[in-house]
Amino acid sequence: MKITRSMVLVSSDPLSLQRGSLEIYRRFQEKLESYQLAEEVALSTITDVGNTEASPVVVIYPEAVIYGPVQPENVDRLVSEHLYKGHIVEEMLVPKRHLPSRMAWLQSRKGSLPAQQRILLARVGKIDPENIEDYILHDGYQALAKALSKMTPQQVIEEISKSGLQGRGGAGFPTGRKWSFVASAPGNKRYVICNADESEPGTFKDRVLLESDPHAILEAMIIAGYAIHAQEGYIYIRGEYELSQKRFLKAIEQAHEYGFLGKNILGSNFDFEVHLHSGAGAYVCGEETALIESIEGKRGEPRSRPPYPTTHGLWGQPTLVNNVETLANVPPILLHGAEWYRRFGTPSSPGTKVFTILGNVNATGVIEAPMGITLREVINIYAQGMKNGAAFKLAQTGGSSGSLIPASLQDTPLDFDSPRKAGVSLGSGALLICDDNTCVVDLVKVLLRFFRFESCGKCTPCRIGTQRCYETIRAITEGGGQLSDLDGLLRLAEQMERLSNCGLGQTAAVPIRDMLKHFRTEVEAHIRLGICPTGICRMVPEDETAELIENQMV
């Protein structure tokens, strides 16, 4: 991946456009070329700047300075002074009184540029994951030593709470609060479970963490055990991740040798053991109660909640279930303090987030970015733009259960708060980016086929609802759709969300709703005109799909 030094965002909200921001954008393109800066400076637009007297504005990172109002003739100076020589052009800065809160927020993301802020991926690719000494040389087990020697369990939980860390599995529940729930729940034994059953399509951040830095996760599990008074931990790694399992087993072995696991860890009288449990191929086991059922040797059917695992978890005892990425945040927080941690991300969603980028873009892979980054930044900077110069049509965030984000919403910051407001979800951090050769109906059909296949079958709305939704959408792609189907789909999706026992059935409704919200015209074209606007759907009954369904289970 190329290294981007700076990033320029040109506002392109209606007011800015009216005042000539397109011309500004064009001039930047030109000037960056002529100064030979195009390789190291990323250029993009931003729509969501808030209505301001200072429009059009230009935001330059990593310094996070905001210029405005900018005229096309100012561009030369900005490039030569700021980007070429590195001097901030003071007199062109937006006057403070014109800064709406949104811009203040943009400024707060100081220093947020690719590959500059790595908390979770800091050691990835730099250390030998099978060598504990390499890990120790890179700050390894220092957070554990600090916790055991200088902090009480209560203080550990307080530090995590203060950091504002939120669960990275998708729901964003405050981690410190969860830890204190488990610590204070009555029970004979307590358990720590690390959820590494990463099965959300398009998500493989946990695999990267486990394969490249397994000791970091192990260290976090031990710290969590200390904080909640547990003596045993399980890590549930999905069955397909053989290398992750192999490396984690080795990490457990080495940690034992070095006295980080077992009896009387580092002379602190604290005992802790970790067991590795392999998944066997079931997406639904990423749901924490299904995961617990699976460890207990049962079908992965989610339990009814309440009671929650924090009080009635593994073997009926209080249990802490945390995602791999959540735990990866723990050692750095303890080592550097909650205050340090809160410098990253946004006030309501501190820290960084690991995203996986996929789809029709030039660069796919894993990135770590501060919370609050926008989709447009991801596409233009990290993913190096759309493949073959195609137009961006939509993105799905957070794997199969995530939202479909149309191009018009690509400036929504990706953190735990903003997406909720905009009706999109951050989920697992997968960003599936699709160009205009993607048919949204075809895409949603594939998603529903996935849910239908991965539903555990326990509750009626999910077991039969996903199938009926799939059948209806499939009929639309085969030319057999009716307009009345769309209202039926919406109604059923709403009931699935209301009535399903777990997140699988509840979120299966999300892509359907988003499809009808943002792309209704395209869906209706299939029905009214009998054509697929992108030419993807064949609009005739296909055996293939039916056969895929009938024979999936082998």
Place this chain on the structure above:
Amino acid sequence: MKDQSTKDLPIAAIVEAAIEKHGTNYDAFIPILLEVNKAVGYIPLHALKEIRLRVRAPEDGIFVNEGRLYSLSSFYHMLSTKPRGRHVVIFCESAPCHVVGGRQVWQALKENLGLKAGETSEDGKWSLVTTSCLGTCGVGPVVVVDDEIYGNVTPEQVPEILARYE
């Protein structure tokens, strides 16, 4: 289902070894089944019986019947209750692979193998199955043959990949 193909395999010994490794507590059931599936290629009915006979700890309230083991085997996608071919071709049909050309690769796989999803060839060489995400989406479309993962697969590469297997 007749278990002809597994006649020569020491099922009892395989089960014994798995129990040695994972124990007989409830949390050992799925790991034991995974080991059997790995060694045999699927989970034959008589392996369920071997497991049942060995997993017994009435004093701890632990016992299991074949129905429960079968139920587990059919729930988890990595466990197979039916015999499979010598080589298993797994195709990821999730959205990330789908939008980058997965459908054409799937078509090529079916044509080259002459199989539909879930089928095993008559000579017992190939099984073709689909799966949900394999976690290697960065290089989609993804095809797995036995334990080997092929990424960024194009329809043209399919015959060449398959030719590597005897």
Place this chain on the structure above:
Amino acid sequence: MISLKINGIPVEAPEGTTVLRAAEQAGIEIPTLCDHRDLTPYGGCRLCVVDVKGWRFPMASCTLPVAPDMEVTTESPALVESRRTILELILSNYYDAGYEDSLGETQLMRWAKRYGVDPAKVMLKKPRFAVNSDPNPFIWVDMNKCILCTRCIRACAEIQGRFVWSLVERGFDTRVVAGADTDMLDARCESCGACVAYCPTGALNNKMSLSLGLPDKVVTTTCTYCGVGCQLDLNVKDGHVVRVTSNPNAPVNGMHLCVKGRYGYDFIHHAERLTKPLVRQYLLEGTPRPKGRGEWVEVDWDTALDIAARKLAGTRDAYGADSVGVLASAKCLNEENYLMNKFARQVIGTNNIDHCARL
């Protein structure tokens, strides 16, 4: 005790009670299919959802424990809409082959009617499974009517302790099967019929009763087979027992019956059943025993008992008391068995007495 409000009515329930049970105790009925008070709560069908103040979505009342100051609403236009959706989904995967099942209105049909869902309109147009798919001599299996409530699985495991039934596959393909997808007897079924008793749809039924029609009366009685004294309901039509059903209020056995109590009633109307004492003709006439022992003759009780007493006394006198042995029956009352014991030890003078329950 925990205090909560259901539909505005103050209710008290012990900790650990589910909202559905607490409502039931307060006389409020919440529709359910997968829940049964004898079985571990499951939370599968979702018909029993209720609104709970503070929760965004409805909760399944069958698995939700009561909590202090909880405010529950069990019926509202939105909940009716949800229940209707659940029933439509369930029935969209249900198929009725049209045969007489002699069950009357099943629980599923009762809720469908209550919520205005017409089964004929939404149900499948062709079967997914073979009707009568299991060779068990007593239990009729028609999985086209199965709604995966898993009551049969739980009844078998929790009431009879046989673990015959289980779920296989997952998602939409989930099915209930016996053992490792075999037949019931092969899966060690004892044919107690508990699964039939708990089935809310008629997917499981009694083979012998299938076409006999509905009873015109139900007689609660005690099973005659053994000393446990299980209570059961004889379903009688035109003076004939057409079916035995569990009596949920039975003090000893609840819904549980064994194969004999539930299915062993064919002797009642059997052509070969003895209704009067019979003796061999030669004994009546006092003549020597002919070859083949001769004919049976119907007599009155006094005559029959006299002959039995004479022969027993004669045997005892000729060969000693231990030449006689007494086998008592589990179908006798305790008092009767006590008398048999007295008879063996005091009258005959032998300790040779045993009971059929040990055989």
